[in-house]
Amino acid sequence: MKSYRKELWFNIPTRRAFINITPEVEQCLRESGIKEGLVLVNAMHISASVFINDDESGLHHDFEQFIERLAPYQPISQYRPNDTGEANADAHIKRQIMGRESVVAITEGRLDFGPWEQIFYGEFDGKRRKRVLVKIIGE
Amino acid sequence: MKSYRKELWFNIPTRRAFINITPEVEQCLRESGIKEGLVLVNAMHISASVFINDDESGLHHDFEQFIERLAPYQPISQYRPNDTGEANADAHIKRQIMGRESVVAITEGRLDFGPWEQIFYGEFDGKRRKRVLVKIIGE
Amino acid sequence: MKSYRKELWFNIPTRRAFINITPEVEQCLRESGIKEGLVLVNAMHISASVFINDDESGLHHDFEQFIERLAPYQPISQYRPNDTGEANADAHIKRQIMGRESVVAITEGRLDFGPWEQIFYGEFDGKRRKRVLVKIIGE
Numbered sequence: 169m170k171s172y173r174k175e176l177w178f179n180i181p182t183r184r185a186f187i188n189i190t191p192e193v194e195q196c197l198r199e200s201g202i203k204e205g206l207v208l209v210n211a212m213h214i215s216a217s218v219f220i221n222d223d224e225s226g227l228h229h230d231f232e233q234f235i236e237r238l239a240p241y242q243p244i245s246q247y248r249p250n251d252t253g254e255a256n257a258d259a260h261i262k263r264q265i266m267g268r269e270s271v272v273a274i275t276e277g278r279l280d281f282g283p284w285e286q287i288f289y290g291e292f293d294g295k296r297r298k299r300v301l302v303k304i305i306g307e
Numbered sequence: 308m309k310s311y312r313k314e315l316w317f318n319i320p321t322r323r324a325f326i327n328i329t330p331e332v333e334q335c336l337r338e339s340g341i342k343e344g345l346v347l348v349n350a351m352h353i354s355a356s357v358f359i360n361d362d363e364s365g366l367h368h369d370f371e372q373f374i375e376r377l378a379p380y381q382p383i384s385q386y387r388p389n390d391t392g393e394a395n396a397d398a399h400i401k402r403q404i405m406g407r408e409s410v411v412a413i414t415e416g417r418l419d420f421g422p423w424e425q426i427f428y429g430e431f432d433g434k435r436r437k438r439v440l441v442k443i444i445g446e
Numbered sequence: 447m448k449s450y451r452k453e454l455w456f457n458i459p460t461r462r463a464f465i466n467i468t469p470e471v472e473q474c475l476r477e478s479g480i481k482e483g484l485v486l487v488n489a490m491h492i493s494a495s496v497f498i499n500d501d502e503s504g505l506h507h508d509f510e511q512f513i514e515r516l517a518p519y520q521p522i523s524q525y526r527p528n529d530t531g532e533a534n535a536d537a538h539i540k541r542q543i544m545g546r547e548s549v550v551a552i553t554e555g556r557l558d559f560g561p562w563e564q565i566f567y568g569e570f571d572g573k574r575r576k577r578v579l580v581k582i583i584g585e
Contacts, residue, residue, distance in 0.1 A: 169308050169447050169585050171482040173553050204310040205444055206347060208484060208549050212560025214499045220407050221353045226387030227399055234378065234400050239512065248504030260505055261512050264544065266403065268498050271347050271410055271549055273442035275312055280440060282351025301558060303551035305483055305584065306444065307308050308447050343449040344583055345486060359546050360492045365526030366538055373517065373539050405542065410486050410549055412581035414451050419579060421490025445583065446447050 172200035172304040175212070180294035186228045187289040189218075189300065193272075194279060196302045203277045205306015209287055210269035213298045215259035217266035217290035235262045235292075259292035266290050274306055311339035311443040314351070319433035325367045326428040328357075328439065332411075333418060335441045342416045344445015348426055349408035352437045354398035356405035356429035374401045374431075398431035405429050413445055450478035450582040453490070458572035461519075464506045465567040467496075467578065471550075472557060474580045481555045483584015487565055488547035491576045493537035495544035495568035513540045513570075537570035544568050552584055
């Protein structure tokens with residue numbers, strides 16, 4: 169069994185964003201030389217997500233509206249951690265809705281995806297350096 | 308390390324449905340000959356889910372009501388992608404709530420499940436051919 | 447390829463709780479002797495979750511409020527399974543929101559975590575014996 173590990177670093181200039189990281193994960197897969205196995209892609213921070221969906225700006229707008237409706241940023245006073253001076257409590261809940269990680273099959277050296285699947289980094293508390301872990305195991 | 312791959316195809320006659328695919332995954336596991344490892348089961352389409360819960364019709368009715376309340380199909384105009392003529396924006400959000408994939412342990416050649424765990428395909432935009440990927444790695 | 451399996455048992459005295467199980471998973475990893483691979487940690491019951499977030503009591507209070515707002519325990523009559531005499535329908539939906547499982551990378555014999563990542567057992571229908579599965583594969 170072979171294994172491969174890489175961190176992808178981000179410094180998103182806005183508070184929130186969805187970034188298509190499929191090309192970076194494909195590059196990791198090429199570097200790994202692994203042909204059959206699984207790749208785990210996960211946010212290493214608890215106010216960010218990795219998820220798989222379509223790369224379509226209207227859809228991302230809808231996701232943004234959906235998670236903001238479920239866990240609004242304002243008023244900050246509605247969340248308990250914010251009592252201590254932080255203001256990112258909504259980001260932890262948004263990350264919980266969108267998920268921490270995705271596991272993708274590797275077949276014949278490629279991400280084994282359906283027609284529209286793309287991997288996204290979801291940032292909910294940006295403006296600082298944060299990272300995603302790519303771990304591949306297989307042969 | 309051994310690996311196994313199979314696509315399960317569906318053509319659900321209704322817009323939405325929950326289908327118990329545990330027998331099909333168990334059949335894949337038998338065909339693979341793998342005794343210890345992991346199986347990844349994921350929707351290959353971005354308007355469908357794979358998740359694990361109980362096979363109980365009342366529960367599925369509650370899930371249906373829950374996701375329809377969070378991301379209603381109507382009015383279609385509330386979603387951005389629908390501006391382009393599509394009408395399945397709610398399905399992408401419903402899939403996000405219910406999840407893309409499940410990873411299940413394989414122990415002594417069997418799905419290593421608790422008493423009520425069953426694997427479901429969740430269709431949120433049916434009436435066409437769609438598929439689920441089963442990928443098994445192990446020994 | 448090596449594999450390791452262990453069940454972690456719980457008997458939570460309250461209906462709901464979030465329990466940090468990171469030390470127990472780290473103990474499993476040491477027992478396994480596996481240095482590079484993946485660990486799957488999943489609830490074996492369909493009214494409980496395993497998820498990764500921060501070990502911060504204010505945050506857990508917010509999670510509790512969030513899932514209770516989305517899928518309230520009362521009134522029990524709003525859920526279909528409760529028609530049969532059970533009263534834990536909300537717990538199945540709460541588990542769906544918070545997720546069944548987490549997959550974590552193992553690198554150099556350690557859980558490959560970012561700065562605040564911790565693994566939690568989320569109990570939504572306690573006061574009885576329930577369990578979590580830890581399955582590790584790798585080398």
